[in-house]
Amino acid sequence: xxxxxxxxxxxxxxxxxxxxxxxxxxxxxxxxxxxxxxxxxxxxxxxxxxxxxxxxxxxxxxxxxxxxxxxxxxxxxxxxxxxxxxxxxxxxxxxxxxxxxxxxxxxxxxxxxxxxxxxxxxxxxxxxxxxxxxxxxxxxxxxxxxxxxxxxxxxxxxxxxxxxxxxxxxxxxxxxxxxxxxxxxxxxxxxxxxxxxxxxxxxxxxxxxxxxxxxxxxxxxxxxxxxxxxxxxxxxxxxxxxxxxxxxxxxxxxxxxxxxxxxxxxxxxxxxxxxxxxxxxxxxxxxxxxxxxxxxxxxxxxxxxxxxxxxxxxxxxxxxxxxxxxxxxxxxxxxxxxxxxxxxxx
Amino acid sequence: xxxxxxxxxxxxxxxxxxxxxxxxxxxxxxxxxxxxxxxxxxxxxxxxxxxxxxxxxxxxxxxxxxxxxxxxxxxxxxxxxxxxxxxxxxxxxxxxxxxxxxxxxxxxxxxxxxxxxxxxxxxxxxxxxxxxxxxxxxxxxxxxxxxxxxxxxxxxxxxxxxxxxxxxxxxxxxxxxxxxxxxxxxxxxxxxxxxxxxxxxxxxxxxxxxxxxxxxxxxxxxxxxxxxxxxxxxxxxxxxxxxxxxxxxxxxxxxxxxxxxxxxxxxxxxxxxxxxxxxxxxxxxxxxxxxxxxxxxxxxxxxxxxxxxxxxxxxxxxxxxxxxxxxxxxxxxxxxxxxxxxxxxx
Numbered sequence: 057x058x059x060x061x062x063x064x065x066x067x068x069x070x071x072x073x074x075x076x077x078x079x080x081x082x083x084x085x086x087x088x089x090x091x092x093x094x095x096x097x098x099x100x101x102x103x104x105x106x107x108x109x110x111x112x113x114x115x116x117x118x119x120x121x122x123x124x125x126x127x128x129x130x131x132x133x134x135x136x137x138x139x140x141x142x143x144x145x146x147x148x149x150x151x152x153x154x155x156x157x158x159x160x161x162x163x164x165x166x167x168x169x170x171x172x173x174x175x176x177x178x179x180x181x182x183x184x185x186x187x188x189x190x191x192x193x194x195x196x197x198x199x200x201x202x203x204x205x206x207x208x209x210x211x212x213x214x215x216x217x218x219x220x221x222x223x224x225x226x227x228x229x230x231x232x233x234x235x236x237x238x239x240x241x242x243x244x245x246x247x248x249x250x251x252x253x254x255x256x257x258x259x260x261x262x263x264x265x266x267x268x269x270x271x272x273x274x275x276x277x278x279x280x281x282x283x284x285x286x287x288x289x290x291x292x293x294x295x296x297x298x299x300x301x302x303x304x305x306x307x308x309x310x311x312x313x314x315x316x317x318x319x320x321x322x323x324x325x326x327x328x329x330x331x332x333x334x335x336x337x338x339x340x341x342x343x344x345x346x347x348x349x350x351x352x353x354x355x356x357x358x359x360x361x362x363x364x365x366x367x368x369x370x371x372x373x374x375x376x377x378x379x380x381x382x383x384x385x386x387x388x389x390x391x392x393x394x395x396x397x398x399x400x401x402x
Numbered sequence: 403x404x405x406x407x408x409x410x411x412x413x414x415x416x417x418x419x420x421x422x423x424x425x426x427x428x429x430x431x432x433x434x435x436x437x438x439x440x441x442x443x444x445x446x447x448x449x450x451x452x453x454x455x456x457x458x459x460x461x462x463x464x465x466x467x468x469x470x471x472x473x474x475x476x477x478x479x480x481x482x483x484x485x486x487x488x489x490x491x492x493x494x495x496x497x498x499x500x501x502x503x504x505x506x507x508x509x510x511x512x513x514x515x516x517x518x519x520x521x522x523x524x525x526x527x528x529x530x531x532x533x534x535x536x537x538x539x540x541x542x543x544x545x546x547x548x549x550x551x552x553x554x555x556x557x558x559x560x561x562x563x564x565x566x567x568x569x570x571x572x573x574x575x576x577x578x579x580x581x582x583x584x585x586x587x588x589x590x591x592x593x594x595x596x597x598x599x600x601x602x603x604x605x606x607x608x609x610x611x612x613x614x615x616x617x618x619x620x621x622x623x624x625x626x627x628x629x630x631x632x633x634x635x636x637x638x639x640x641x642x643x644x645x646x647x648x649x650x651x652x653x654x655x656x657x658x659x660x661x662x663x664x665x666x667x668x669x670x671x672x673x674x675x676x677x678x679x680x681x682x683x684x685x686x687x688x689x690x691x692x693x694x695x696x697x698x699x700x701x702x703x704x705x706x707x708x709x710x711x712x713x714x715x716x717x718x719x720x721x722x723x724x725x726x727x728x729x730x731x732x733x734x735x736x737x738x739x740x741x742x743x744x745x746x747x748x
Contacts, residue, residue: 084490085496085497086478086479086711086712089710089711089712090708090712091710091711093708133432137743140741140743144736147736147741149741150735151431151436151731154730158723158727158730159723256434343437362436363438364439365432366436370436374439377720381500381501384500384501385497389495389496389497389500390490390493390495390496395489395490395493396489397486398479400479
């Protein structure tokens with residue numbers, strides 16, 4: 057069932073980019089007056105390969121999993137919150153549920169390896185690897201086979217979803233530690249620059265998290281390859297998301313990146329296949345300090361800066377209408393000629 | 403027909419604010435994890451006086467007028483673009499038309515004093531003061547009576563509109579000069595800090611604009627009262643918007659402030675009635691450098707920073723879904739109790 061990492065081709069197309077830029081420049085507005093919305097329109101048009109992009113059946117994919125490392129007290133919340141929040145996603149009461157409903161985003165929750173089992177129901181996809189990862193401070197969070205399986209799972213889940221846009225979401229108590237470890241190792245950054253309070257650690261908690269993550273990095277000092285780092289630091293939801301990103305990129309879907317954790321999955325995917333990032337839009341820059349560094353590594357400019365630190369895909373959902381706007385600008389705005397508006401140099 | 407400036411009361415209500423904060427803190431997310439969206443929810447709830455705010459029949463009001471000062475070459479575009487863009491708004495091809503359609507915002511265009519006459523049609527309201535203001539470099543742009551009439555017009559237009567939210571938009575070649583003059587005089591700032599390229603002046607054009615605006619300020623050196631400054635510097639659309647802001651504030655509508663020009667109308671309204679700002683949400687920070695200074699004077703924190711420089715209400719329309727999201731968070735998100743999610747300290 058496991059599949060290899062797909063090759064993600066370079067989709068840069070100078071002729072298409074020139075046509076898109078020409079279309080934007082000919083809309084009834086001063087050159088560049090829509091600022092970064094124009095860059096967004098250019099990117100979406102480039103991914104979808106058209107000057108009249110239409111975002112179809114957007115899919116919010118929330119991958120959930122538990123972390124053995126959470127037992128070390130790296131999060132402000134207990135592990136049981138992972139399954140409780142999965143229930144909340146499915147019941148429609150979580151932030152991502154509310155925002156997905158607002159914007160007509162189909163919500164799929166994937167159990168990638170939550171400690172507690174779930175009853176099957178609509179909107180929940182079971183792709184469990186195990187009841188949570190192993191404790192990364194004692195050994196790798198996943199075996200290589202588990203990691204490969206989780207990536208394959210993410211690819212399969214996306215393959216089965218319709219549409220041409222994928223929004224990344226996640227839930228997993230302790231997963232800001234995995235993200236920090238991945239950024240530190242793959243980005244060559246000191247762990248101090250990658251650590252934040254996550255869901256709300258106090259000062260003592262943050263010091264404990266720093267100490268634990270230093271131990272984890274020391275234990276896995278020799279691990280440098282992207283898949284080895286992913287297996288060492290977890291989690292199942294991050295590996296599943298990495299597979300989802302690779303599959304969506306292979307299918308030229310527009311990928312909407314949420315916060316620190318979702319970005320870490322893209323960081324791994326980028327390390328494997330650099331061109332994935334051509335398909336990505338960064339929804340926001342999180343309040344978690346490492347996120348700015350992560351986005352810099354990815355070369356992505358976030359649309360929103362609202363001091364969010366929730367994850368779940370909430371930032372992606374909040375930014376979604378901007379992607380719709382960018383497409384509508386291309387499709388629906390009049391040109392100077394069609395509207396009979398004088399140009400600057402007339 | 404002209405009416406006096408309404409008294410805008412202080413609506414701060416510590417008990418309501420505490421209930422709103424309590425409701426937000428009890429939603430299934432870490433404290434403050436939705437960042438500035440929570441502050442937005444608190445503001446909207448405070449304006450509408452409820453913990454379950456519903457934004458109803460939002461109105462995009464685009465006020466248009468011409469400026470005598472445009473003859474001095476302070477804009478990259480000729481004055482005729484004002485009426486051409488009004489036609490474009492009504493035909494549905496302008497950015498604000500496209501974005502208002504996307505978000506279900508009713509679009510009303512007000513001819514406050516465009517040089518060219520319009521045929522009556524749906525969506526266009528005629529409140530013409532004159533065919534453009536006088537040249538502010540030769541005398542006041544408006545008489546005191548014209549200014550009062552334009553303010554009364556804005557109040558009447560808003561009174562006739564349904565809903566509890568008003569989005570400000572404008573069109574008027576040359577009006578970034580009026581905004582710069584108002585900021586300089588009412589804000590006590592050097593004109594250099596208030597000037598930008600507007601719709602796209604080149605270096606020589608910007609130098610000319612600076613020189614002309616210095617002359618205008620010198621001519622009206624004794625003018626300091628808000629209404630006198632508004633009359634001196636124009637334009638009809640700014641005065642009409644000022645009236646619209648005052649009326650919307652009096653009715654406790656949520657006021658969505660767009661870019662540099664719309665903010666200048668709020669600056670005048672604030673100078674007249676400081677509590678208007680309690681009802682305002684800043685949609686974005688424009689690329690026009692003076693806008694950041696203006697927002698600082700208003701004490702407003704912009705939601706978006708997308709390097710927009712278009713006006714029309716385009717930034718307000720782009721930010722609109724965030725206001726909707728803030729309301730839905732309050733209305734639809736589950737509490738820890740209702741969702742059975744463990745708290746941080748459990």
